[in-house]
Amino acid sequence: MQEAIISKAKQLLADGTVNRVIGWKKGEFAYDITPAIFESAEEIDADFVYDDFTSANVSKYLVKESKKEGKVLAFLKPCDTYSLNQLTKEHRVKRENIYVVGIPSDGKLDAEKIKAKGITGITGVEKDGDTLKISTIYGEETMPVAEAMSNKCLSCKSKKHVTYDELIGEDGEVIDSNRFGMVEELENMTSQERYDFWRNELSKCIRCNACRNVCPACTCENCVFDNPDSGVQNKAAADSFEENMFHIIRAFHVAGRCTDCGECSRVCPQNIPLHLLNRKFIKDINSLYGEYQAGADTTSRAPLNDYTQDDCEASIVHERGVE
Amino acid sequence: MQVNENKEFQPLIVAFCCNWCSYAGADLSGTNRLNYPTNVKIIRVPCSCRVNPMFILRAFQKGADGVILCGCHPGDCHYTSGNYFTRRRMTLLFSMLDFLGIERDRTRVEWVSAAEGAKFAATMNEFTEAVKKLGPNRRLEDLRCRKQ
């Protein structure tokens, strides 16, 4: 895949379709692949990487990149195309300045899951059927691919690209991956159990804001959490109220716009399952206002920008079973 | 007005009322000399849809034990459709609070018209009772704001 992507990038640069490419390059370790801009074939040859650790969704970078001179080339996985569509719909990107090449994805790996098996000093990985071959500075190790798969890929919602100018490989289908399973489990707990669960999770938050910064739906020029008068600007929460507030408001602001790309949970250094909050909103929206997938198109009205006269009353929440 | 002399727990209730219907409804219940608890603090907003989720959370932060949002009946909003948006927003917000394990009975939306002074008083009495049963808000409180 890496060769195909690199040659496509060089070709589009050479024939002038685009004047830069947004891709990825290696970070300090083999598994911390970071987004990067490339402007020439030489730069691509030197640094461009695309492998099983390349999970970063580059669509958010297009907010800034698409406003610059000339076209930019972006390689998008199926889930990333939903983010781009949503940004296009919200007029946050200039779609005409972006050349999208859709690339297939068979799931990305989570280095933390590999390290949790006691495997360290990772220098590279290779999928061999269901087995993952891991080379480390201490020699070769193996483990099942499924156990190293990142959570966001385990609950993949679609292998279909919803926007692209060109595809590498075959397009896939929307799939059903039981992504609401964990939300349901929580819903079936008692209120006290849910409270304890979230206290335990949210109290780990260090307010690094990574979840907000990475989120393709969070593109406000002035974020409420950067307001110096709010008392919550970039600081560790002083108590449980602030933790709850940050998480409720962050999730609420993207309700109906969150494409469930999973980036927020992926980048959280504290491994807080943030996407469960977003998924709760998605699940509620689906069940109360009709199935809706943000980013699936560029014309539909977002559920919170819409209403019908016979929507349910808020009391529906109070009438639910299980307390 | 009631004066409570015993020391039983008195919840603090914040009621966001839209200017055109519910606030007038509250006024009417006053001019009709109907009783509703002094624990209810009314905050007037231009329309129920002015209330952003942060307002609800901030009310809890500053010491509310229950928050109720009142607006014109669906179809009667002074700005035509504000309350329809409110309805979706608050449904989702309350559901999220419930998902986080925060007692769902601490929040409520009620439609009260300018003519419904009696409904306003009854709603406030009933809501205050419900919140009183739950006791003080502990799950969504800001310790730094606790009085004592």
Ligand code: SF4
């Ligand atoms: S990424 Fe995680 S730790 Fe950082 S602010 Fe978000 S939830 Fe908190």
Ligand code: SF4
């Ligand atoms: S909230 Fe999380 S899952 Fe939703 S769009 Fe943002 S990063 Fe993606």
Ligand code: SF4
């Ligand atoms: S948290 Fe809210 S205000 Fe901040 S960037 Fe996201 S959507 Fe915008």
Ligand code: FES
């Ligand atoms: S003016 Fe009363 S709800 Fe909009």
